[in-house]
Structure formats: C-alpha cells, structure tokens
Amino acid sequence: MTLNARQWQAIQHNDATFDNQFWYAVKTTGIFCRPSCPSRLPKPEHITIFTDPKDALVAGYRPCKRCRPLNQLVANELWVQEIDHVLAQDYPNKLTLTELAAKVHGSESYLRHVYQDLTGLTPQQKLTQLRLTRAEAELLRSNASVASIGAKVGLPNTPYFIQRFKARYGQTPHQYRLHHGD
Template identity: 40%
Template sequence: MKHTQRNDTLPPWIPEEYWDAIIQNDHTYDGTFFYAVQTTGIFCRPSCKSRAPNSDNVLIFQNTEQALAHKFRPCKRCKPTGERVPDQEWIHGVTEYINKHYAELLTLDVLAAASHGSPYHLHRVFKRITGQTPVQYIQTRRINEAQNLLQHTHLTVTEIARQVGISNPAYFISVFRKHTGVTPSHYRERHDSP
C-alpha cells in the first residue's frame, strides 16, 4: 500500500489529482499523463505498481515522446510506451544508477525497486548482459573510486572506505585486496613513489 503525501507539500508542478492517481495506481489516468522520477531516470504510467516516488523528484509529461526527449527510460514493469524495454537498455539504466549511487546502501532489492523490476530477474539479466552480478559490479565501482581517492587525496583508509559506501574498514581492506592484490596502504605507497 502506497502512502499518500500531504497535499500542502506537493510541488506546484504536480496537480493534486495527478498525484492522487500516482499514489493510488489509478489506471483511469493511463494515457492522460505520464510521470518520470528524476532519481531513477525512469518514466511510468499512473497505474504503475512501483514504489511511491518522492513528489519532489517527479516530473509530469503529457505523452511518452516528451519523457523520451528528456532522456527518461520507459519502466520495465508498466511499459508506458507499450513496448518491452530491451534488456541491454534496462541494464544500462541500472549501471548508471549504480554509478551515481555507489556510496549508498545498494542491495538487489534497492536496485530492483529503482529500476522497476524483480530482484531475481534483475540479477539474472544483469549477469547475462555485463558478465558480473550486481554486487560484483558495485564492488568494482567502489574499489575503482577508492583507488582514485588513494592516489589523489590524503584521506585515511577508513575515511575512504566510508566515502565509497563500505562502513566496515576491515571488510573494505579485504575487498580491496581481493580486487587489486594489495592492501589500500600498499596501493597508496606504490602510487606515491616517484
């Protein structure tokens, strides 16, 4: 069940009746308007059963062409264009989401909700398209950023771990060593030497 937001907190660009249609998954508004969520880069029909968005992140479009022109991708769940979203395009959107949010808590459920798919299907398609599981991709993204921070900042290993989304320094060191073959401190020494 989606939670409704107080009407006085709605942004001025969202008509109250449209917001109610989104929150209530009202199929009678399908075709009247489409809504896009800026944080996910996806647009939907009002009847979409995806998690309720934050109204501040919602944009309203009168047709799918407007949403596509603003670089939003159609939802894989409600198929607002009437066509199935190609897997390659869907996974590209998921990797973009990971690249923007890698420092946050990212679970398969979070990624599935953000990309409007099921966790199992997302895991299977992600691995087929990228050759990695979503967790492996997230770890690689985090370690790549950690390498950059080790080379270009004086942050401690613990600070870098937190900055890339790994709150446990010991776990960060273990994952870093697995990916690079060395500890973060040794990596930094190697790249600091003339």
C-alpha cells in the first residue's frame, strides 16, 4: 500500500496513536517500523505501508531493533488479555475507566486506545456486553427480579439496565424472560 498524507504526517511526528493501525517499511534499509519510531525520517517515496506487520515480514522486511514493531504488538495483545481478565472478574462491581487503568497500570487514554484498536470495542462497551450476557443467563436460570439481576451483574440502575438490555436483545428483560423461559 502506498503512503497517504495522514500516514506520512504520523510518521513525521512519531505519532503513537497510529501504532497498531499501520506499519511502514523502508525500501532502502529493508526495515519496518511503528509510526512512533524515533528513527531517522525516511524519504516518503521509499516507504511502503502495511496494515499487518506479518505482511511486512512476508515481504522480506526485518523488524526495527529500535521500535520493535512485533514485540509491541505482542505486548499489547497480552495487555488486552490482562484487561479482559480484570473485566471478567470485576464486572459485578462498579468499575470506572480510571479504576480499570489503575488496575492494569496504564493511562486511561492509552488503555482505551489500545483496547479499542485490538478488540473494536471500548473497555466500557466490553464491560456492558459482559454484564448483559451475564444478565441474560440469570434471567433464564433464576426467578430473581429484574432489578436484583441488574444489581448482581453490575447494572444497579434499573432503568439503565432495561434500556441497555433492550438495545442489545430487542426486548425488555421481562419480555425476554417470558419469551425464552420455560
């Protein structure tokens, strides 16, 4: 893929917000980098863009020793796993982005950026998804009230719980239970 203006700008400014969105390889050195790499700026006509670093390897480029484009990816993937682990454990409790960031040792903005990049969801969206999936199972398995199920899965604001549930399943929790329960 050839370089577009936005990518060129990201490379010129070592812009880390583009990391994991694309990688750039330099014809003259045979090396590929993350956009944030502080190495010397190549000529734009020597740059090839990759949206998957493995494609850069396949094309015969070597990962840069300075910005280590592959290690970064692995590190972020492991980090996302760690975040998912915390979400899966803590979803019943109130969990703000600030609290989550503290638990996984990252800044809020970087956490949100990396997580969304690798999963397509913000951490908050993922959390709501987990809670609704759990609530759906509880609705069918127990006779507990809608309000208490909401509270149990970390959605203690009942109107909000009903609204999110309906947005995902097309029915209120009560309707859903009537239609899917036995």
